[in-house]
Amino acid sequence: MDKKSIVTIVVLALVFAGFYYVLNQDQKRYQQEVAAYQAYQDSIRQTLEPEVAEDPTVAGSTDRTDSTARAQRLERRVSAVGALLAEAENAQAEEFTVENDVMKVLFSTRGGQIKGVTLKDYDRYASESPVELFDPASAEFALTFYLRNGLHSADINTSEYVFRAEPVRTLADGTHSVVMRLPVGEGAWLEYEYLIHNERTPQRDYLVDFNVRMVNMAPVMADQSSIGIEWSNVSYQNERGFKNENMYTTVAYRFPGASSIEELGMSEESKSESVDEPVDWVAFKQQFFSSVFIAPQQLAHADLAFATERPGSGYVKQFAARMAVPYTAQTPGYDFAFYFGPNKYSILRKVEVGGERLSLERLIPLGWGIFGWINRWCVIPVFDFLRNYIGSFGVIILILAVLIRLVISPMTYKSYVSMAKMRLIKPQVDELNKKYPRQEDAMKRQQATMELYKKAGINPMGGCIPMLIQMPILIAVFRFLPASIELRGQSFLWSHDLSSYDSIFDLPFSIPFYGDHVSLFALLMCLSTFAYSYYNYQQTASSQPQMAGMKFMMLYMMPLMLLFWFNDYASGLCFYYLVSNLLTIGQTLVIRRMVDDSKIQAIMDANAAKKSKGKKSKFQQRYEELLRQQEAQQQARRKK
Template structure:
């Protein structure tokens, strides 16, 4: 049997095979390590994103970077349920999308899907030239939150979760869709639509495929909060006009009272407006919101220290499901509280401007606003106020004339009335009867002087409502006043002077001083005539003394109350009193002659007079009273 020889070729072949196998095993191990590292990194990133999207109470359920995808998702689902899907998307990070047109700039955050900045590009805060644009929303002063209640008894807040943004352009409109996803085709969507040159923003809120996720048996609470920034020179004056307005009950517009912790519960709200004197944030609904809850509280306790915010506004708006889904078309308005701008939307928004109720509001809407708007369209607003005042006073001059004429007649009759007073001193009823007969014979109506004054009161009150609400006056200058919508300080001081600072303020305004001087001379000229015209009644206070007191009280009241008011209103009152003094002097000099009036009265006495129904009724009442008195005296 032949012995087998050692084969070197076989040994070399096995060696090469071994080397190739070892090389392949090494490479496979290296690739496997790379894949594991990449996979671990991806898991860590997705979990880190999820952490930021979770409510605080769910953070403890998030796994660390060494966990696997399946474990991470399970724990996220344990905290967020189906909405854990949104936490793993690329959009689950702090970022904003900007919508901007010619007048407004808005930034919408991925987190919460709501507006985090709202800037008005045409208006500056505090004073013209400040370089600071009016910002209604910034630095987390506002929030929008929808409290989600899931079928597995979770309560999630949309302000803590991440939405996926998609920005498109439809024609000239910018359309931003923000979706909070519970799956590829299940989501809650906020859709914003911004048109060119518009303050009004379209806002649709809807859900899709969530009827199996959310508890749809009761409404979800939409919570809208805002801390109103101070945008004007005087925080105290601005705060006076900062309040919540709301429309309800077939177009009726009401407001939440000012003060601490004020609340209203409108039954069917169709819009809620957070009004900040000259700027407003308004949320409008296409369908009435049942059982809304509105809350307002004053943040200005000390006007020398609380200088950033005016009011804290809060709204809780229940949104009901329709066929298991949410579907609401709404609008946001971020813009000026300007009558013409708000009126143009034809949504009753102009009612948030406090122009007064009843006849006062009618005067403002149908006389003051059109007239002043016309004048301001071609002349500076300071001159427009002066011309506006002149036109109003000229229109009222016939009424003023009748008032002065009545006073002159009463003044002429005063000696005869005093004689009757002395003659029937012990019989007040007889005195009244004879006085009424004298008035009738002389052709004098004692009420004729009061009626013209009463007619002028609505116009005076309307002006007190109109000028503080006139957006046109904001940051418009005239003479030394750099802002006709705010006080015209000529002297200011920083020191807090007890009582004076609280009542009068830390400045001296000049227009109120001029208005106080004008009203002093006006009352000085008229109070004597009024006192002389009114006969002294037994048991009644002396009218002469009252008129003398009012001469000094009225100017002091003007100084105290108007020192911190808008200078436009003080300018109006100053010019108004000057014109009234001028009209009064002209009437007295050229139209009223005491001797002629006396002669006319004496002539009237000789003419037969027919009694009016009022005079007849008064005479009969007095005669009945006199008869009863005589009967009682006989019984005694």
């Protein structure tokens, strides 16, 4: 053979030798993987098999049948979701707690989720145990998605699998980092990172950052446009009155950029709602505390629901939310957050995620429109200012009532003067009634009466308008005090908790619409309402005969209705209305002593003289023309 042939043979031999070597190594690696997989299946099978009794006669064919069935179920799960997830599904879960200055958070590796939150600074009513936001046994949080499995896809719910938790790390700024991972494939895993801060600023420390990372998961993910989120729990009863707490407990959410929030309402039974528009956050809101899942501009859809628990069970409501976030193969993960804390205005208004204010303060029901404006810009600043210098919240409520009465005192004065004018002009009105006694002359009588009012400078609505103007303030306070967590647990006089009802006597039975207790603040408030209504009626009945028909409603029915309504309400609110009524009565008595009827009469006479010389206004001319047209129409109808 020549030299070229020898070289060719040698090269071919080396190629075949290399190929054989690589093939042999691949075969060995494959056998090792098979052996490891078999060992893994054997270990899982052993964990599923019941322990065999020492006496061989005890373990019979039933145990072997159960063992075989469990092994078959295991093989089916391995075939469905893969070895790694099958292992995570059957692993032993662990629980551990991480805390900062304001709360303690319970984690579970089952689902890698938060199972419970305890607030250190707040106690449950009549108990030294701290407030727990929800029952750990009912808490569920999970991501749902699909993994590729050959020609099929596997439906994954993370609450069914045990994550691998890394040791908790404390960062340089005091933040606790909790990392848990769920392997979903070779070199691919789902990672949860929780950050619990300890900055000693409530708006930051009640906020838990929740970062989800999808490491190398794109190759194993099935085709899908979204990832589901399932969140549910059952809230404890943390306040004294179940009825009142249940009324404020609901599910709330916010649309991106909105200054207001939406709620499912205050149904006493159950309610559900489907939201097909994007939302920024979803809250499981209780009377004074909330659990909020925050995902700014990420939640594309939400199905929300709640159901009311039985009174006396120790729970208030079952919450459930099914949400979805967009997903593509390029999605690296998501930056979520939780807020677990009090519904305190000064804290919620400062909560931000990613530099964006979330309007969480809207969880506090301060009222809509002008009522909310009055609370946010008037009542709350004054309340917070007084809190800095006065330790008793009962005294603060008293001062708040005094300040509000002083603000609306000019309207009270005008209302009294208007009623005094109506009283003084009553004899002249009676003369007009005698002059036009027939029903056919009603239009003339009305026209003459309005002319008389005009000359005397009387506005028939003068006594009502001031009352209408001050109504927004009264309603704003009505919304603010029961929702103010600052009153929670604060005692005053015989009330142990100004945020709940006071009881001087517990009835052995329950009265429909009233309850099973007697609230003294509510009772005194209703008696003061009766006293003010009686005094006001005495002043107006003589000048306004139509008031006689409203006597029963004003004097008796209204105070009685308030007694039934407010018996379960916050004692702080009843105390405020009690003080406000007493101040109004006192204010009216002072104004009556200050105002001289003779001076009012002189002013009315001067106005009448001035009006008689003056030219009629265009409004008065149009009004008189309208009355003449109506009278002509009535006469035409009578002729027919």
